[in-house]
Amino acid sequence: MQNPDIARLFDEVADLLEIQSANPFRVRAYRTAARTVRDFPEPLSDVAQQGTRGLTELPGIGEDLAGKIRTIVKTGSLPLHRQLVRKVPSGVLDLLRIPGLGPKRVKLLLAKLKIRSAADLRRALAGGRVRTLKGFGPKLVAKIRAGLGQAERVERRLLLHEAEAYATALLKYLRQGGHGDIAGLAVAGSYRRRKETVGDLDVLVTGRDTQRVMRRFLTYPDIAEVVARGATRATVKLTGGVQVDLRAVAPAAYGAALLYFTGSKAHNIELRTLAQDRHLKLNEYGLFSGTRRVAGRTEEAVYARLRLDWIPPELREARGEIALAQAHRLPSLVTLAAVRGDLQMHTLASDGRATLPEMADAARALGYDYIAITDHSRRVTMAHGLDPARLRDQWQEIDAWNAAHRGLTVLKSVEVDILEGGALDLPDELLAEADYVVASLHYGLDRPERVITRQLVTAARHRWVDAIGHPTGRLLGTRPPCRCDFEAVARAAAEAGCLLELNGHPDRMDLPDTLAAAAKTYGVRFALATDSHQPAHLSFMRYAVDLARRAGLEAGDIVNTLPLAQWRAALKRGKRTWNPTRLPRLRALQTTA
DNA sequence: GCCGTTTTCGGCCCGACTGTTTTCAGTCG
Numbered sequence: 001m002q003n004p005d006i007a008r009l010f011d012e013v014a015d016l017l018e019i020q021s022a023n024p025f026r027v028r029a030y031r032t033a034a035r036t037v038r039d040f041p042e043p044l045s046d047v048a049q050q051g052t053r054g055l056t057e058l059p060g061i062g063e064d065l066a067g068k069i070r071t072i073v074k075t076g077s078l079p080l081h082r083q084l085v086r087k088v089p090s091g092v093l094d095l096l097r098i099p100g101l102g103p104k105r106v107k108l109l110l111a112k113l114k115i116r117s118a119a120d121l122r123r124a125l126a127g128g129r130v131r132t133l134k135g136f137g138p139k140l141v142a143k144i145r146a147g148l149g150q151a152e153r154v155e156r157r158l159l160l161h162e163a164e165a166y167a168t169a170l171l172k173y174l175r176q177g178g179h180g181d182i183a184g185l186a187v188a189g190s191y192r193r194r195k196e197t198v199g200d201l202d203v204l205v206t207g208r209d210t211q212r213v214m215r216r217f218l219t220y221p222d223i224a225e226v227v228a229r230g231a232t233r234a235t236v237k238l239t240g241g242v243q244v245d246l247r248a249v250a251p252a253a254y255g256a257a258l259l260y261f262t263g264s265k266a267h268n269i270e271l272r273t274l275a276q277d278r279h280l281k282l283n284e285y286g287l288f289s290g291t292r293r294v295a296g297r298t299e300e301a302v303y304a305r306l307r308l309d310w311i312p313p314e315l316r317e318a319r320g321e322i323a324l325a326q327a328h329r330l331p332s333l334v335t336l337a338a339v340r341g342d343l344q345m346h347t348l349a350s351d352g353r354a355t356l357p358e359m360a361d362a363a364r365a366l367g368y369d370y371i372a373i374t375d376h377s378r379r380v381t382m383a384h385g386l387d388p389a390r391l392r393d394q395w396q397e398i399d400a401w402n403a404a405h406r407g408l409t410v411l412k413s414v415e416v417d418i419l420e421g422g423a424l425d426l427p428d429e430l431l432a433e434a435d436y437v438v439a440s441l442h443y444g445l446d447r448p449e450r451v452i453t454r455q456l457v458t459a460a461r462h463r464w465v466d467a468i469g470h471p472t473g474r475l476l477g478t479r480p481p482c483r484c485d486f487e488a489v490a491r492a493a494a495e496a497g498c499l500l501e502l503n504g505h506p507d508r509m510d511l512p513d514t515l516a517a518a519a520k521t522y523g524v525r526f527a528l529a530t531d532s533h534q535p536a537h538l539s540f541m542r543y544a545v546d547l548a549r550r551a552g553l554e555a556g557d558i559v560n561t562l563p564l565a566q567w568r569a570a571l572k573r574g575k576r577t578w579n580p581t582r583l584p585r586l587r588a589l590q591t592t593a
Numbered sequence: 594g595c596c597g598t599t600t601t602c603g604g605c606c607c608g609a610c611t612g613t614t615t616t617c618a619g620t621c622g
Contacts, residue, residue, distance in 0.1 A: 025605055029594035062595050100611090104618050137613050189622095202622085230610060245622085247609095260607095265622075272606045277599095283607055 003037050003044050006072050008080055010034035010065075017083035018103035019110070034059035036267070037069070040514070043485065046366040048073040059318075091117030097383035098147040100140055107255055108133060120386030122148060124374045158242060159476055162544060163191050165196035165240050170203065170220065175514070177216045183207035184254045188261035192313045196476060196547035198507040200243035202261045210248035228422045253285040255298035260284035263529050265310075266318035274306055274322065282306075314549040319517075333549040336542050338561040341370035342570055343468060344415065344438055344501065344529035345538070349394055350375035351383035356397060356410070362535035364408045370564045372413035372436045372529075373398065374469075375427040380442055381416040387413065388430050395433075409564055413433040422458025424465070435568070438501065438529075440469030449483040459499040466571050467527045470510040472587035481512065490519035497572045499559060500524050502551075504544025505531040516551035526558050 014030035036058050047054040048070045055066035072078050109115040113124050124130050140155045161446040163375035167187045183299050189202035227235040233247045249257040275282040286296025295301040300310045308325040324330045346352030363371045376385035395412040413436040417425040431437050439459040459465050474483035503510045530540040568574050
């Protein structure tokens, strides 16, 4: 049982309890636990084997849920879940995903019309029986009917990169027609927190005449459907299916609204609880003492009045950032401007679409000091991977380029494939001559955990491997992270002085932020890279930085914020000998934000 | 079900919008 499986069981228990009108706080406890489990960077099965102690240290996991996690890990199922499913048919859970249907209405449908699945619901709608229920008017019935049709299409979250395209175009449109009406305009939500995927866009506007901005928004040419419109909020669906909410707020409330709509939800709840402790009330209109607004114009003012440092949106995930802000110990997050080079990219020699000089010129235009050309090795036949002879040819070309140019250094590098058992796809004596070697897995990513773990650990310890590329192998929306003991990999990497890559390619965003945060606690250092396959891809560095910031990383955690000579001397290959030092075991993630 | 300068009980975030009502419940974020 992997963490996502445990999380799913808890989420289903929450749904089932809710339909049965259980204590809402008990329901919330299961949802909180599901989220904690899903975010935890190590397999909980390992923690569970050592008893309940380690489990109860996790936020939202008490004695009872710790016991349930142990039961799930041991037996693969949960008695409470089976018991609930017996009372409520599992098809009913699908009904909760239909817009307009929540636990109360689903419960009513089940009780009055014996509707236990989407198919039942469809028949009941056709027979006009749903309309007869109290509270089910014509509009709601139409909404449910539409929702049923859509439920069959799998709703995919947008990649951050895709969301950015929608957001940029919309903001430009709104600003152009703003006529000075707009004093503040921002996309909040998970987009502002720079999550790797984004559900919908939450746009916030303030200024003199927000009603006019609201009207202009509703004439945006890309709108397919206006879902709702009110005085302060409008919801639309764009032709691509993306939902956009626009909310208009008064300037005096703009900071509070930005804070509120940026979330995360869990972060907001912690903030409001903190406000309550101080006899204050926090909502999207401001921070209030009684009826008097004591802060709200800016986020900074709200945080300050709660005696907190301003928390960067990327950290607002209720993973301990509020405690750090109280103690003035928030990390000074790395910025894009601090990045001096890009440590993974491809050229025409393998599966890239530009020549080496074209990539180098693009990197110079970005002001980089250095780049690593990391074409694939021969194993990746699909990408026309390099054998030793072709790699040497490329390195000659790089020597010539470096001799002819100033300002940018091109590193002789390669993305060497990790083979079965952790062996590498190119001979050691060749890798020893490289300036920088990235080792990556491309095949057999669905193999058992111990096999993958051994491959990555062995590669991380290899004398000539400087970094592990896209360590989990995930492809967002397509392929889950490989099953692997990342604690063992991170420990091996830290001990051996091997870097872990933060790959900013929008389809990858790999390492995931929670794993990167955990790896940092072992003393792992990181390499930021874009995995570019053409010059335009070099701009993906901003997503690598997003990942790093969400993981709470500072410039000092990342080698390519340093001048070349400085970090290369610190690599394994820069030392005649290196002393692996044992590092402390990972505790919970809370303090790493 | 969790949690604790309110500590083993009694709290647990808050408001907008919609549809269906005629004063509000349910859903959503």
